[in-house]
Amino acid sequence: MSRLASFPWTxxxxxxxxxxxxxxxxEILKCTCLHPLCQKFPPSVQFRRMFLMELIRRLEAAGCDPLDELYDALAAVVGTEDTTECYKSYLLPSGDAVSLLENVALISDGTTGLVTWEAALYLAEWALDHQQxxxxxxVLELGSGVGLxxxxxxxxCRPSRYTFSDCHSGVLQRLRSNVKLNGLMEETPPLVSMEELDWTAVTEEQIKQMEADVVLAADVVYDPDIVRSLVELLSAILRCSRPDIIICSTVRNQETYSSFKQQLG
Structure with missing residues (x-):
């Protein structure tokens, strides 16, 4: 719920x-809960409920006249069951938006890959500032998750080709849906593909076929059990070619992150 706290309530x-x-x-209501984007791709029921209740609290505390459309919006949400999935929309500088179907729970189906994590958001922002x-x-992306x-x-950023990859079948299924949802097609530029990539089993032949100029990953340094596999994969990639490699991480465990840097040498 950190996004709710970041709203300019003051x-x-x-x-x-x-x-x-x-x-x-x-006006706030028209730009948020009643906006066509929100109507088409609704955020979680819990988030909408909390947001509307906070708007009502602020309105009543200021002694303003009641706003029927605000109470109607809350009534509609209160009558809606919580779901395990929701949409999240991320606005681009162009005014367009990337909308993704994500899970509400951080961990589900035995994976963390069905939600967008902070490092993926920061890497997307970095890419927008470094489009060249x-x-x-x-581009080859490792651990693509839901695809932000x-x-x-x-x-x-107009890449010529982009390869999404992950190792979890459920994540890949969600990824395919989100790629299609956002209008990306395999037969139109940029050429898009999705690969089931097991870091412990990938071959140099597979790596060569991808012909990556850029390799990137976000929030993949979180489990000490996969750090060695990641480092070995990056080493194999560098043996095949010399792409730019960009890894964006949230440091949740300093020991794990230090181990990753140490193994990189």
């Missing part, structure tokens, strides 16, 4: 105190 509170009008809340790194180049980083790059 500004909203001050505006309501000054104007004593519900017009601001009405990917333009007209072949790759879809953002494909939509904004």
């Amino acid at each position: 500004y909203v509170e001050k505006q309501l105190e000054c104007n004593k009008s519900a017009d601001l809340i009405s 790194t990917f333009t007209n180049r072949t 980083t790759g879809i953002t790059i494909c939509r904004s």
Whole structure:
């Protein structure tokens, strides 16, 4: 729920105190829960419920007149069952958006790959600021998860080819759905493919066939049991060619991260 806390509530509170009008809340509602993007790809029921309840709390605390559309929106959400899946939409600088179907739980079906993690978000933002790194180049992404980083790059950075990869069948199935949801097709530029890639079993022949100019990964350094496999895979890639390699990590365990850097040599 950190995204809820990042909303500019202080500004909203001050505006309501000054104007004593519900017009601001009405505009916020149109730009969020009633926005066509939110209607088509709704966030989690819990998030919408908490957001609307907070809007109501601020409105009532300021002594403004009740806003029927706000209470109607809350009533609609309260009458909706919580689900295990929801959509999350990420706005691009162009004004477009990447919308993804994700799981509500951080861990489900024995994997963490069905949600977007912070490092994937930061890597996507970095890519938008360094588009020339990917333009007209072949990109291989390791541990693509639900696809935020790759879809953002494909939509904004004009790579010639992009290979998404993961090792979990459920993640790959969700990834395929999200790639299709965002209008990426295998037969139109950029050329998009999805590979089931087991880091412990990948061959140099497979690596050569991918012909990657750029290799990237986000939030893959979290488990000491997979660090060695990741380092060995990166070493194998570098034996085949000399691509740019970009790894974005959230340091959750300093010992695991230090082990990764040490093994990189």
